Amino acid sequence: SQQGEEDPQALSIQEGENATMNCSYKTSINNLQWYRQNSGRGLVHLILIRSNEREKHSGRLRVTLDTSKKSSSLLITASRAADTASYFCATPDQAGTALIFGKGTTLSVSS
Amino acid sequence: DAGVIQSPRHEVTEMGQEVTLRCKPISGHNSLFWYRQTMMRGLELLIYFNNNVPIDDSGMPEDRFSAKMPNASFSTLKIQPSEPRDSAVYFCASTNTLTGSDQPQHFGDGTRLSIL
Numbered sequence: 001s002q003q004g005e006e007d008p009q010a011l012s013i014q015e016g017e018n019a020t021m022n023c024s025y026k027t028s029i030n031n032l033q034w035y036r037q038n039s040g041r042g043l044v045h046l047i048l049i050r051s052n053e054r055e056k057h058s059g060r061l062r063v064t065l066d067t068s069k070k071s072s073s074l075l076i077t078a079s080r081a082a083d084t085a086s087y088f089c090a091t092p093d094q095a096g097t098a099l100i101f102g103k104g105t106t107l108s109v110s111s
Numbered sequence: 112d113a114g115v116i117q118s119p120r121h122e123v124t125e126m127g128q129e130v131t132l133r134c135k136p137i138s139g140h141n142s143l144f145w146y147r148q149t150m151m152r153g154l155e156l157l158i159y160f161n162n163n164v165p166i167d168d169s170g171m172p173e174d175r176f177s178a179k180m181p182n183a184s185f186s187t188l189k190i191q192p193s194e195p196r197d198s199a200v201y202f203c204a205s206t207n208t209l210t211g212s213d214q215p216q217h218f219g220d221g222t223r224l225s226i227l
Contacts, residue, residue, distance in 0.1 A: 031213045042115070042202055042218030043154075050213070088154070097208060098144060098167065099216060103153040 004032075004089040004102035012108045019076040021105040023089030024069075030092065032065055032072050033099065037086045043101075046074075046087075079109045113137070117203050117219035125227050129191040132222045135184055136205030144216060145178055145188050146202040154202070160186065161208065193226045200224070 007022045023032070031050045035043040049056045049065045049072065056063045062075040076083055086106045090099040116135040124130055136143050144159040158168040160180045168178070175194070180186040190197055200223050204216040 033215060040220070042204075042220045043216075044218070045215035048213060048215060092213070093156075093167075095167070097142065097161065098156055098159050100156070101146075101154040 004091050004100065006087070006089055006102045006105040008105060009103070010106045010108070012110070013079055015080055015109055015111045017079055017109075019079050019083070019107055019109070021074045021087050021107070023072045023074070023102060025072075025089075025091050026070065027091075027094075028067075030096070033090045034061075034063060034072075034074050035088045035090060035101070037088065037104070039085070043088065076107075079107075081109050081111045083107060084109045115203055115205050115217050115219035117201075117222050119222060120220065121223045121225075123225045123227065124193060126194055127192045128226075129189065130193045130197075130224060130226075132188040132201050132203075132224070134186045134188070134203030134219060136186070136203070137217055138184065140205035140207045140217070141183070142206050142208045143180060143186050144204040144206075145186070146204065148200045148202060148221070157188070195226045198224055198226050 004023045004025045013019055033048045034046045036046055037043045047058050047063050049063050060077045065072045086104040088101045088104040090101045118133045142161050145157040146154050148154045157170045158178045159166055163180045178188045200221045202218050202221045204218045206214045206216045
């Protein structure tokens with residue numbers, strides 16, 4: 001069953017602009033992860049945020065987590081054409097071992 | 112270090128044929144996951160292994176699907192007989208849960224399967 005749902009499904013921006021993607025989930029979690037998938041490739045882990053964290057940064061990435069609203073956001077600042085990819089949020093299953101992925105946001109960055 | 116290695120990268124076969132997908136996880140990782148990705152259903156977890164033992168196969172769609180992990184460095188996903196609706200990209204991922212349950216998963220580049 002789907003746990004995380006990303007919004008929007010698709011996003012098109014110009015290079016240099018910021019891109020914000022949102023993820024909502026249904027049950028309590030102890031962490032949330034974001035992954036990127038380039039066309040024809042496997043998913044690549046970007047960042048993990050724990051339930052006791054509100055915000056986390058990694059380079060041009062900023063992730064927030066609001067456990068009261070059961071939502072997370074991924075912000076990519078100063079986007080580049082190379083950021084064109086699909087982005088997925090993932091939350092642990094009930095056993096805490098496997099991950100459940102959302103359907104992703106497809107980001108297109110044009111130069 | 113080598114990442115997760117999947118083979119073949121592409122497979123085209125006729126309905127009814129047996130299909131075997133292969134995965135070599137990252138050395139030292141103790142958990143392995145098989146996923147299927149389609150436009151309609153997104154990324155679905157099929158089965159996962161911990162220390163070579165299948166833990167949860169509730170995502171395996173039918174008895175036509177089976178998975179094995181004979182040792183820590185190799186896993187197979189088999190479909191027999193294959194059907195057109197099995198067409199999808201199949202991913203293998205591995206992680207090391209010995210260092211904690213919140214470890215990132217490392218994905219292979221997938222096998223794109225087309226059943227005619």
